[in-house]
Amino acid sequence: MIVKCTGLIDDTVSVIIGGEAGQGVSRSGILLGKALMRAGFHCYGRIDYPSLIRGGHNFYQLRASAREVHCPSPRADILVALNKESVLLHIDDLNPEGGVIYDENVSFESGEVTRDDLTFYPIPFTNIVKEIGGPTIMRNTVALGSAAALIGLDMNLLKDIVSETFKGRDRIIEMNHEAIQRGWQKVIEFDYSFKCGVEAGERPERIWVTGNEAVALGAIQAGCKFFAAYPMTPASAALHYLIAHEEETGMVVLQPESEIAAICMTVGASFAGVRAMTATSGGGFALMIEGLSFSAMTETPIVTMLAQRPGPSTGLATYTAQADLFFAVFGGHGEFQRIVVAPGDMEECFHLTAEAFNLADRFQIPVIILTDKALIENHKTSATFDTSSYKIDRGKLVDSWESNEEYLRYKFTDDGVSPRAVLGTENAVVLVQSNEHTERGFVTSKPKATKEMMDKRFRKVPHIRDAVEQLEPVKVYGDEDPDVTLFGWGSTKGPVLEAIGMLSKKGVKTRFVQVRFMEPFPSGITQYLEGACVLFETNRSAGLGTLIKFNTGFEFQHVALKYDGRPFFADEIVDKVMEVWTC
Amino acid sequence: MLNVKDLGTxxxxxxxxxxxNFGILSSVKQVIVDLELTREEIVAVTGIGCHGKFTDYVNVNGIHTIHGRVLPVATAIKLSNIDLTVIGFAGDGDAFNIGMGHFPHACRRNVDITYIVHNNQIYGLTTGQTSPTSMQGYKSKTTPRGNxxxxxxxLALALTSNATFVARTFVGELKHMNMxxxxxxxxxxFALIDVLQPCPSWNRINSYKYYMDRVxxxxxSGHDAESFTDACEKAREWDDKIPIGIFYRxxxxxxxxxxxxLKKGALVKQPVGDVDLKKLLGEYS
Known part of the structure; x- marks a missing residue:
């Protein structure tokens, strides 16, 4: 397979597609990414949009390469501008000698275009669509045809995806094919000498998914049967995906009246014996907190995805942050053990979500999957998920009770985990209690019984720690003998991995320590806390740094924090590491 | 077959x-026996308040939830196993103050559950504060000048929220309550039963006598429970005469x-792990 990718500044090609909300910016970026994947490339896609439906500026950052790409680039080789504003906003984001595809109807005042190294490709988006007789939104398809021509992408790949997307709607397909063709043709007519070029190879087995989709697929793999979630950006897409696939997956998926209802339904469904999950963002999680504690006290396993976005309060609804770490780890009244897992890419979203269900069932506790906008709304190409190695482990769930002893939901056991009878099990009356309770589940406030039941729940802790240690709670990448060690979690993994590659070319030996489980906190981290260590987080207060200090006593001397709602870009990480390395 | 004693703890x-509450407890046990239900197929879902002890006193499956959350928990239990008989129990504070956000939705959603509201027009367990069903002018610790x-x-709320079964009964009329x-x-x-229930410790106004004189x-009385309009009219009746019975169905x-x-049967009994993930992943390749 020969796959070549030569961008203007490195071995990646970056495209920015810009336009108004409602002009199909996101859809275009996803479509182009998928076509590039099919051509043999690794891709990464990030959508940037304000929280509104029409009129605001949206843009999609797409990056492709022959090697794996872990994050978008803030700079682009090609700008696809669906409106004039996009040219003006992004002109300085273009690499030297980049290209601009825009609607030929747009005219610029003198002084508006500040760069003379760029090549402009005026394409009659609007006129072509008029001639074809398509809806205005189809301008983006024309633009994609032009972009494909500049990148050197086989336009048939785009056409194929259009045919799949609009299957059965022949007229729409025909018009879109025509739009791609014409957009393509217009660029070919130019006498251009653009430096981006790709050569297609064999189609590898890859998928182009978001973190939300990967989490939802992980839940399906785990045999999750019930999903209730109230819409909240950035978690809503998981709800959309699961509702759309309700029949094929044999699930009950619903949108209840609030996040409070969502988590209480999740507890109710799990109590009845099915695997159940909910998903939300920080504001919704705030409403769920009482339900989380309820799940812990009743020892009812639930899985909750907390998809972070900047706060406090409504914050930046459609941007990213890692500011709810303490909330996930410590939120809730009373003392109880939980598990908090923080995947860092699409494959981890899939596998760790599936594992979250096993952990919840085995220990009958709440498990939180802590993600963020930059992880779950972005697209990345991944190797097709391995679906063969996972085994559903429902722990001590039982659906028959033949013992002569009365069934006791909270029976004292050595490991603190009691047999959990599915509701309706013959000969087993199940009583679960939000009050402190006896083994049978009856309310108690006696001192001895209170202490004994609390101790029973906490007897699980060493077993939970062992189980988490089996799942690589700390993952290490890069050089074994590094000059600098980088620490991070969640979506920061992408840009850090990208940066490590760049640093290696500069002769800096680095290692990345990714913390994948936040609670119980992994014991193995201490061995990496030596030499020059730098911590990267997208928050103001270095949550992970504080957690590491809390658990190990180690205090970071070098910390890079970003809290403007945007993810790290690899350049920023490289700069920080170089500063540490040279000092 | 069960008898009432089997249902004690x-x-x-x-x-x-x-x-x-004693009247409601005895009625529930009697009805379980009369309907020939088993302990394992019934789930009692309770909220927080004096009624919340219910799960300790009746020997069937139970979940004592948190304040105001009976309905979402009960809803999900039923959707996860439609073979179970799910009965929710809530107080008036539980149902119509803190849990109010769930009530109209449960009515319109029409999940097949029964919702018994122990309506004593007072907060009992927290020692006598005004409830959302306390009458106007009612004096309590939190409304010393009168509510x-x-x-x-x-009932009116359930009707306008499209509930399919709306009823009221009174603990002083046990046979009626059983019916x-x-x-x-x-x-x-979804079936709402608003149960008029005196609280002898804290509510000195709405006593047994108060209701005996009025219900x-x-x-x-020839009420047509098929008529939404008649039901709405009856729901507004209070003061000298208080109707009990099935207002609407x-x-x-x-x-x-x-x-x-769920057309394929109870969710919890359906196969797990047979989803064609390769096909789902194929959408993304």
Whole structure:
């Protein structure tokens, strides 16, 4: 397979597609990414949009390469501008000698275009669509045809995806094919000498998914049967995906009246014996907190995805942050053990979500999957998920009770985990209690019984720690003998991995320590806390740094924090590491 | 077959002497026996308040939830296993203050559950504060000058929220309560029973005598429970005469009827792990 990718500044090609909300910016970026994947490339896609439906500026950052790409680039080789504003906003984001595809109807005042190294490709988006007789939104398809021509992408790949997307709607397909063709043709007519070029190879087995989709697929793999979630950006897409696939997956998926209802339904469904999950963002999680504690006290396993976005309060609804770490780890009244897992890419979203269900069932506790906008709304190409190695482990769930002893939901056991009878099990009356309770589940406030039941729940802790240690709670990448060690979690993994590659070319030996489980906190981290260590987080207060200090006593001397709602870009990480390395 | 004694537990009852909860407990046990249900197929879902002890006193499956959250928990239990008989129990504070956000949705969603509201028009367990159904002018620790606000009308609210079974009964009329409860459990869809229940410790106004003097049975007054308009009119009746009985009932598909997955039977009994993930992943390749 020969796959070549030569961008203007490195071995990646970056495209920015810009336009108004409602002009199909996101859809275009996803479509182009998928076509590039099919051509043999690794891709990464990030959508940037304000929280509104029409009129605001949206843009999609797409990056492709022959090697794996872990994050978008803030700079682009090609700008696809669906409106004039996009040219003006992004002109300085273009690499030297980049290209601009825009609607030929747009005219610029003198002084508006500040760069003379760029090549402009005026394409009659609007006129072509008029001639074809398509809806205005189809301008983006024309633009994609032009972009494909500049990148050197086989336009048939785009056409194929259009045919799949609009299957059965022949007229729409025909018009879109025509739009791609014409957009393509217009660029070919130019006498251009653009430096981006790709050569297609064999189609590898890859998928182009978001973190939300990967989490939802992980839940399906785990045999999750019930999903209730109230819409909240950035978690809503998981709800959309699961509702759309309700029949094929044999699930009950619903949108209840609030996040409070969502988590209480999740507890109710799990109590009845099915695997159940909910998903939300920080504001919704705030409403769920009482339900989380309820799940812990009743020892009812639930899985909750907390998809972070900047706060406090409504914050930046459609941007990213890692500011709810303490909330996930410590939120809730009373003392109880939980598990908090923080995947860092699409494959981890899939596998760790599936594992979250096993952990919840085995220990009958709440498990939180802590993600963020930059992880779950972005697209990345991944190797097709391995679906063969996972085994559903429902722990001590039982659906028959033949013992002569009365069934006791909270029976004292050595490991603190009691047999959990599915509701309706013959000969087993199940009583679960939000009050402190006896083994049978009856309310108690006696001192001895209170202490004994609390101790029973906490007897699980060493077993939970062992189980988490089996799942690589700390993952290490890069050089074994590094000059600098980088620490991070969640979506920061992408840009850090990208940066490590760049640093290696500069002769800096680095290692990345990714913390994948936040609670119980992994014991193995201490061995990496030596030499020059730098911590990267997208928050103001270095949550992970504080957690590491809390658990190990180690205090970071070098910390890079970003809290403007945007993810790290690899350049920023490289700069920080170089500063540490040279000092 | 069960008898009423089988449904008792070893837990010592701590309700106050004369509490209306005793009547509800005895009615529920009697109806379980009469309907020939088993302990394992019933789930009692309770909220927080004096009524919340219910799960300790009746030997069936139970979940004692958190304040105001009976309905979402009960809803999900039913959707996860449509073979179970799910009965929710809530106080008036539980149902119509903190849990109010769930109530109209449960009504319109029409999940096949029964919702018994122990309506004593007072907060009992927290020692006597005004509830959302306390009458206007009612004096309590939190309304020393008298309650300024008119009360919530649970029946009118259920009706305008498209509930398919709306009823009220009174603990002083045990046979009537048994009848209403049986009808509610047998109703396919969401059934509200507002139970008038004196609280002898904290509510000195709405006593047994208060209700005895006022209640009359809709069944004996020619009320047409198929008529929404008549039901709305009766729901507004209070003061000198208080109607009890089935105000309204309607056959409407339940929430589960619209769920493709549940057409195949109880969710918890369906196969797990047979989803074609390769096909799902194929959408992304």
């Amino acid at each position: 070893i837990v010592k009852n701590t309700w106050c002497p004369g509490c209306g 300024q606000d008119p009360p919530i009308n649970p 209403v409860l049986k009808e509610a459990i047998n109703h396919r869809g 009359y049975k809709l069944e004996e 309607e056959d409407r598909p339940t929430y589960s009827d619209g769920m493709p997955t």
